[in-house]
Amino acid sequence: MNLYENLRALLEQHKVSINETILRYHSGDESHHAKIEPDVVVFPESTEDVQKIVTFANEHRVSLVPYGAGSGLEGQAIPIKKGISISFERMASIIEIKPEDLTVTVQPGMTRLKLNEELKKYGLFFPVDPGADASIGGMAATNASGTLAVRYGVMRDQILNMEVVLADGRIIETGSMAKKSSSGYHLNGLFIGSEGTLGIFTKIILKLHGIPExxxxxxxxxxxxxxxxxxxxxxxxxxxxxxxxxxxxxxxxxxxxxxxxxxxxxxxxxxxxxxxxxxxxxxxxxxxxxxxxxxxxxxxxxxxxxxxxxxxxxxxxxxxYAFSHSYPNLSILSTDVCVPISKLPEIVEYTRNQLDTYGLDGGVLGHVGDGNFHTALLYNPHDPEEIAKSNQFNRDLVSYALSVGGTCTGEHGVGIGKIKFQKEEHGPALDVMVSIKKLFDPNDILNPGKIFPYN
Missing domain, CATH: 3.30.70.2190 (Alpha-Beta Plaits)
Incomplete structure (x- = not known):
């Protein structure tokens, strides 16, 4: 049997699709990276479904790429080795709200706007707002932040516990309901920002905040x-x-x-x-x-x-969207550096000057409250000279950020586009990260080719 038939035998028929429109929809995100269609898309409806899918993929050495809302900007949802795209649109429920504990438990496909709409009746809200109506699972996978991070922090500050399916099918919890803990390694911090390379999230417990007076x-x-x-x-x-x-x-x-x-x-x-x-x-x-x-x-x-x-x-x-919809024939390269606050004025001024020096069109914007800013850089994807200029501009900007103690990505994640900067940023620590990846996913089935070079 082929992959599609094997998965249909494993799951109910309505949870597996090779419809061309669905394959195309799951081929990319909102980034400028080239789209690649998966071989098949699966739609789990429970943790048990996810466990079956992951176990199957591991046994058959098939790549498995999580897909939330498709709003990412670095290609994390692109199945570069094809295989299985695992969509969480049917795991998008609120499991439990505990107003007295200021917590909510959600499935990974729940989106932030829908969540906050439900929380309003309790006088509560979830503060991480990356702009797009991203899924909570995707936001956890990239350690998303947004406009309110300067006051409330990023995703890593909001998550108490997660249920995660590992590559070998084991199901673990990474934390607890307690607001803090000194027990064991900080697995929450390890999995948040791992971009689907270490495990598949099936349940997420979030901290909530009271709506200000x-x-x-x-x-x-x-x-x-x-x-x-x-x-x-x-x-x-x-x-x-x-x-x-x-x-x-x-x-x-x-x-x-x-x-x-x-x-x-x-x-x-x-x-x-x-x-x-x-x-x-x-x-x-x-x-x-x-x-x-x-x-x-x-x-x-x-x-x-x-x-x-x-x-x-x-x-x-x-x-x-203002840039992308106004220039439908152009692509947008969205930069994402973050630097110490003291270095912010000089690097933002440098960035604006570099755009003019390279003769590139684009805007500079960002969450300057935590040192994170972006460039929405417009370029013609069919013009080799503009592509080269855009890539060089991005390399120059990242090198500047790293030279002053910053990072190549403050919130979008590494995905495909930032792989080339990982060695420069992390040095020998990158080898430790690769070892952790191999420990959790020795067969390299979980979102292969993201964060680390594709082998």
């Missing part, structure tokens, strides 16, 4: 991108408990206005948000206004209305 958003503009980032660094070092602080350069603001029908001043800008009570937020806003005025801020507008705040942040979150 008062939320105020603000937008301030500056004459130069350097003064804009200097202001962000000054706000952070002043110890203001800000919830969001986002950089959007003039080129990106222009794209926002075109795509989202806004009329923001087309200057380098910071988008800010304050969480707390009204009096506390008012004090923080006054303090921030004093700081940014000294940095040359030309306008400062704040908003408490929930609809207007949502519109502001939707414009920020839609920036990737």
């Amino acid at each position: 008062n939320i105020t958003a603000a937008r301030c503009t500056f004459p130069t991108i350097r003064s804009c980032v200097d202001a962000a660094a000054a706000i952070l070092t002043a110890g203001i408990p800000i919830a969001r602080i986002e950089l959007v350069d003039a080129r990106s603001i222009k794209q926002v206005n075109h795509f989202s029908e806004t009329d923001f001043p087309e200057e380098p800008s910071l988008f800010l948000e304050f969480h707390g009570n009204q009096s506390g937020n008012e004090e923080d806003i006054d303090f921030v206004q004093t700081i940014v005025k000294d940095m040359g801020c030309s306008s400062f507008v704040f908003e408490t209305d929930s609809l207007k705040r949502a519109h502001l942040w939707k414009a920020r979150h839609d920036l990737h």
Whole structure:
């Protein structure tokens, strides 16, 4: 029997597909990396289904690639060795909400927007917001963060426990319901960010937070991108408990206005948000206004209305789509470096200058509150010269980030595109990571060719 027939014998017929449209849908993500169709797509509905699939794949040496919402930006969901794509669209439920413990247990296919919609009735929310309506499993796999990371942390800070199916079919739990533990190795930290290379997540227990009494958003503009980032660094070092602080350069603001029908001043800008009570937020806003005025801020507008705040942040979150939908014939290379806060102003200014030096079109934006920023770089995928320039720009940027103590990826993950930087960043520690991969997955069936070079 072939792979499809073997899987149909293992699972119910409706859980296995070789439909051409479904294969094409599971061939890639939102990254610029080339799509590759899997041989077959499976749709598990329980941990037991996943265990059967993983055990089969391991016994038959068939590659197995997890697929969540397909919103990744580094090709993690691309089945480069074909094989089986394991879709979690039918494992997308909330298993249990415990308001008294501030926790929720979900299946990996649950998406963040749907989760927060359900949590509203309890006065709670889940803070990690990478922009796209990503799946929780995918967010755990890449250690996603987003605009609220400066206040609430990244995925690694939000996960208490996970149920994981290992390559040999064993099912383990990586943590507990306790808020902290000193017992044993920190397996949560090992599996979060492993991009599906060490095990398949089937259940995730998350920490929750109370919805703040008062939320105020603000937008301030500056004459130069350097003064804009200097202001962000000054706000952070002043110890203001800000919830969001986002950089959007003039080129990106222009794209926002075109795509989202806004009329923001087309200057380098910071988008800010304050969480707390009204009096506390008012004090923080006054303090921030004093700081940014000294940095040359030309306008400062704040908003408490929930609809207007949502519109502001939707414009920020839609920036990737603003570029991609406006230039459908071009590809986007999304860079993702993260550096110490003290090095942020110089590297952001360097990045904007490098775009001009290379004659490339793109915007600079990012979660500057934690030193992470991106470049949405437009290029013609059929023009070898533009491809070469874009790749060289990315290499230069990563080298700069690593030279000042940063990393090649702050939130998108390694996937396919960042493999070439791993040795430079990690040195001998990369060999330790490879040894861990071989220990957990000796037959290299779990998302092969991601994080480490494909053999």
